[in-house]
Amino acid sequence: MKPTIINVSLNNKFNNFSYPIFIGNGLLCNCEEILKKFVLKRKVILIHDNFFSLKNKDNEQFISFVKTINKLCESVNLIGIPGGDKSKNISQLECILEESLSFKIDRSSLIIAFGGGVIGDIAGFAASILLRGIDFVQVPTTLLAQVDSSVGGKTGINSNKSKNLIGSFHQPIAVIADIDILKSLPKREFLAGLVEVIKYGLIYDVEFFDSLENNYRDILSYDQLKLNEIISKSCEIKSLIIKNDEKESGKRALLNLGHTFGHAIESFGKYDGTIVHGEAVSIGICLAFRLSSKMSYCPQFETDRVVRFFKKLNLPTSLQELINLPITTTEMLKKFKYDKKNKNNQLTFILNKKIGKSFIKNNMDENILIEFLNDEI
Ligand SMILES: NC(=O)c1ccc[n+]([C@@H]2O[C@H](COP(=O)([O-])OP(=O)(O)OC[C@H]3O[C@@H](n4cnc5c(N)ncnc54)[C@H](O)[C@@H]3O)[C@@H](O)[C@H]2O)c1
Ligand SMILES: [Zn+2]
Incomplete structure (x- = not known):
């Protein structure tokens, strides 16, 4: 073929x-x-x-x-x-x-x-x-x-x-x-990759997310047609987003949904395999949605639907599952400060208005973040 x-x-x-x-x-x-x-x-x-x-x-x-x-x-x-x-x-x-x-x-x-x-x-x-x-x-x-x-x-x-x-x-x-x-590929790594696929649906394309929810069993059983479909669709969405923003001065940052949290989580793990990138992003995306709901940007039922899907796939969805990592609010905030999206010492996060609609939130209020993390950890 x-x-x-x-x-x-x-x-x-x-x-x-x-x-x-x-x-x-x-x-x-x-x-x-x-x-x-x-x-x-x-x-x-x-x-x-x-x-x-x-x-x-x-x-x-x-x-x-x-x-x-x-x-x-x-x-x-x-x-x-x-x-x-x-x-x-x-x-x-x-x-x-x-x-x-x-x-x-x-x-x-x-x-x-x-x-x-x-x-x-x-x-x-x-x-x-x-x-x-x-x-x-x-x-x-x-x-x-x-x-x-x-x-x-x-x-x-x-x-x-x-x-x-x-x-x-x-x-x-x-x-x-x-x-x-x-x-x-071990199942764990396959699932970690699937997180980035789901990410595209969450950022940009609710119908793609719907189809992943409907077809996840076929995908998990390595159905070749389905795999071809999801890989092609993911590459299409990514290339569309980077087409006019190769160096991430604008919209490309949306591809970082879940990654500000995710990268911080990964670095607590010292890259020793305790948590792999896709798993950290899985938690990061759930945190980004919960924060979006807390700040009244996103209806709670949308956040619940996202978390439910990750749970169905046996992916981690909260910081409390990482009992072996020394995660604290203070350390987490320190790590956020190294994020490449930040400007003029102000934190930037990718949040969601609903499934399929992410946006860039500049000047994030640190007090809200602290309160949020204290509840999550
Ligand atoms: N450049 C970018 O735009 C971008 C985007 C997303 C993620 N990343 C980076 O990608 C990295 C994660 O990638 P990854 O999950 O592919 O990690 P990886 O390259 O470490 O691969 C994961 C594991 O799978 C094994 N492996 C690879 N191919 C295999 C195969 N066919 N069969 C069996 N085992 C196989 C590897 O040895 C490794 O143990 C992170 O460092 C992340 O920051 C970069
Ligand atoms: Zn990633």
């Missing part, structure tokens, strides 16, 4: 740039046609999640993908790194940079990120600063990466202070999302 192709077009001041997202089954085992245009006669550095290995026969798609690249390009060098947010740090980045340089790359060399959001974010960041910027291709292997992190060009690593504070905007030249690769 032919892949679905979504073009991400960016209208920025300097140039009009677009790139394709290929979505479908069997893409990695038959990737010559797709890849030709992007890798032909280039030096390729393939940065992959250590979950994938040429020695493991179960990694059929990875093995076949590497074989095809080998055939098409001048040379391929592999760099394996562990998945998980613990890898998104400055020393891992340094290793990638030094190792890439040791392969004598030049400005026509290409980085391919083969893995989840962690690999995509750090490999993309490396591509953006090596030799002042070389091309890169995203091959996302988690649901989260296929629907979110591989698209839009945000790249980076975490700082000890909070998440994703060091990074750049660097768009990939192509994204290849093969649904077959999700078969080995």
